[in-house]
Amino acid sequence: MKLPLLAAALACLSLAAFADQADVKKAVEAKLGKVDSIAKAPMAGMWEVSVDDQIIYVDDKAGFLILGSLHDLKTGKNLTAEKVFNSLPLELAVKQVRGPGKNIMVTFEDPNCGFCKKLANDILTLKDVTVYTFLYPVLGDDSYDKSKAIWCAKDKAKAWTDWMNNGRKPPTASEKCDIAGLEKSMQLGRKLRINGTPAIFFAGGERVGGYIPAQEIQKRFSSSGS
Secondary structure (H helix, E strand, C coil): CCHHHHHHHHHHCCCCCCCCHHHHHHHHHHHHCCEEEEEECCCCCEEEEEECCEEEEEECCCCCEEECCCECCCCCCEHHHHHHHHCCCHHHCEEEEECCCCEEEEEEECCCCHHHHHHHHHHCCCCCEEEEEEECCCCCHHHHHHHHHHHHCCCHHHHHHHHHHHCCCCCCCCCCCCCHHHHHHHHHHHHCCCCCCCEEEECCCCEEECCCCHHHHHHHHHHCCC
């Protein structure tokens, strides 16, 4: 069952009390489909469950289900968003490090996106950042071809910055290049419901849909205590 259809199932999880993780997992799968992962949630009496690449919460009896984010009122942190951020497959991203690289941000970008190029120029002004960029060509065939060429380049980071900052087109990708990683990046963007670029994620869990300038990025690093 896809998560957009969960509303019809919310009232149907009233089952007998369960004693352990395996029983809760079985109960959830009976109603919602395959569980990708399950663990005790930070909130007492609740389980954190990943279904269809989205995090949900169920109680110990699998009688109630919560959709949405879990927040820690003491720290103000969005624990669900942090979990999503920490589970991103960063090995699929183009990595840039400026300075010590202590501050971390993740972007989804199209090589033909004007605001992505503006963001790329702003990133050059940041003095302490690691940027993980998932190639996410959504603007047409040429965007895909450029993304493929960047993905297949010997030095992906250099190919990306050469194009985004200087307009130097990467060499055409070899037919022998394995593009499975690029395809996975595109699938990930769709699963995260990214409809436009750039999309920016910060380590604290904040997600920004669209361009923000360097000073706004720096404010977010400062507010997170990085």
